[in-house]
Amino acid sequence: NYKCKLLVVGGGSGGCTIAAKFARKLKKDEVFVLEPSTEHYYQPLWTLVGAGVKTVADTRRQEASVLPSNAKWIKDRAVSIDPKKGVVHTKNGDEIQYEYVVIAVGLKNDYDKVPGLSQALTDENSGVSTIYAPEYCEKTWRDLQRFNGGNAIFTFPDTLIKCPGAPQKIAYLADSYFRMTGTRSKSKVIFNTCLPVIFGVKKYADSLLKVVERKQIDVNYKTVLLEVRPDKKEAVFVNKDDKSKHTTMGYDLLHVTPPMSTPEFLRTNKELADVCGYLDVDKYTLQHKKYPNVYGIGDCTNTPNSKTAAAIAKQCHVLELNLVNTMAEQAPSANYNGYGACPLLTEYGKCILAEFVYDGVPHETLPFDQSRESTIAYYMKKDLFPFMYWNMMLKGYYHGPEFIRKIINPFGN
Ligand code: FAD
Structure with missing residues (x-):
């Protein structure tokens, strides 16, 4: 069992960044990072992996090489957290007591919420892939190369996701690739999104609508993937507003952005999570609304910004200033502007x-x-x-x- 001053749960983009900052400020091994993976990925490049510009190896580093040497890495997974006692329990049965904790556990893919999806993803010849996972983003590129005309369908799910632009980016790159290889004239490119708009910020949505028009991509709004039938190469969609309206589409290539949620130990923690399962923090200070020694960064919090690595760059400085204040028993004073x-x-x-x-x-x-x-x-x-x-x-x-x-x-x- 362990005791530390600052525990960072999750060693992804947000966790590594915060650990690096505080490992410099605090004494050796006062900062612990709890992270189960031995590999760290730069996820934003997975879109270009899917389009054949980069390889997944270009996006990968050893976790040990990105964590600060002054911090202690516990290679394990949080299974529960008790903010009243200041204790985290791990999968291997350890207990970690902390004075302060930063939760940075990101979002995970929920393939099983779409029947047929897991099976389709693991079948090399299914034509179904996702750039949202290191094990499947190179499959997207293989699927693009194998595509020989027909329906190429791209989806956007009915949950909060990281990088909400990526589901359409891969559709645009696929369209460009099909034009280069001559398959575009014998195919339909379809973007089925749960959203009522192409992008949440009007200035960019206006430009993107021109891109969609130029590329002749069929966009269906409020259309959510319900089921994949790999045996028939069919995808079933439901209307977001009218759940009785189902549409079945045949596909030759299907790129799925899976539904996502926070890890279970956080989602089900009534003290720390909001009703939707995200860490309930102040959207400006990033401090937990109930527990002042708990902070959050990145995709797992309920700040209403676009969940991106770019947001973390801005958030990490705000969190650093505010947590230093909290450690000195002062009120947090820095504000995140939602960048x-x-x-x-x-x-x-x-x-x-x-x-x-x-x-x-x-x-x-x-x-x-x-x-x-x-x-x-x-x-x-x-x-x-x-x-x-x-x-x-x-x-x-x-x-x-x-x-x-x-x-x-x-x-x-
Ligand atoms: P992550 O980096 O995902 O890290 C979470 C960590 O928590 C993981 O290492 C995980 O192993 C760990 N963890 C999970 N559960 C537990 C547990 N129970 N106990 C301990 N640890 C746990 N961002 C941009 O800025 N620009 C882009 O163009 C862009 N494009 C993207 C394209 C794609 C395809 C994807 C997938 C993402 C993209 N992003 C982009 C988003 C960006 O990668 C994320 O927003 C960012 O990595 C989130 O960082 P995070 O620390 O919140 O989560």
Whole structure:
């Protein structure tokens, strides 16, 4: 059994970043990271893996190499947490007592909520894949290469997901690939989304609708994947507003964005989670609403921002300042503004770099209208952002592009 000053639960994007910051501030082994995986992935590149531009190996590092050496890594999984006692229990039966805890456990894929999906994903010849998992994103690329015309269907589920732009990015890249290989003229590209709009921020939605029109992609709103029938190569969809309306579509390629939820130990914890199962934090300070020694970062919290690594860059600085205050028995004073970014790949070599804060207000860094498709944004997404992630963000040295914005775009867009 263990005792520590700060426990970070989850060693993904948010957990590593916060551990790096506090391992520098606190004494050796006062920071513990509880993380079961031996590998850490830069998930935003999985979209380009699906499109054949990168490999999954390009997105992977050993967990030990990204965790700070000054922190103690417990290679195990949280199965319960008691915030009243300040205790976490692990799968291997250990108990970890903490003074402060940061919950950074992300979102997991719930394949089993869609009957037939798991079976289809594991069958190499099914034509069904997802870029949302390291074990399947290279299958998306193989499916694109094998596609020989017919229906290519892309889905967006009826839950909160990470990177809400990715389900359409892969559809746009697939369309571009089919045009390069000559299969586009004998195929239909369909995007079935549970949302009533193409994107939540109007400025970028207007540009994306033009992309959809140019590419002649059929978009069906409020349409949710209900079931996959791999034996018949059929997908069943339901209307989000009228559950009695079902549509069955045949597919030759099906890209699924699975439903997602927080890990069970958090989702079912009545003290810490809100009614939907997300960690219930103040959307500005990132401090838990009931327990001041509990903070949250990243995809598992209920802050109403777009769940992205870009958001974590901004959140980590706010959390750092506020947790330092809490440790000094002062009130948290830094505020997260809801910043998130979504590099919307529209074709090979082109990208719309959406940047926005709470309430869908655009908040752009570059000195041009970022709702336009640009080549520079594509290379930022493909090469610059991964470099910054591994070398700056995970080491706790990157707080988002605000400093760049102030220099090159002082009046904003
Ligand atoms: P994660 O990085 O997922 O880490 C959660 C960690 O918690 C994992 O390591 C997991 O093993 C661990 N964990 C889970 N359960 C437990 C438990 N019980 N006990 C202990 N540990 C546990 N973001 C962008 O900014 N731009 C993009 O273009 C972009 N594109 C994306 C495309 C795809 C296909 C995907 C999948 C994501 C994309 N993202 C993008 C989103 C970004 O990757 C996530 O928002 C970010 O990684 C979330 O970080 P996190 O720390 O909250 O969760």
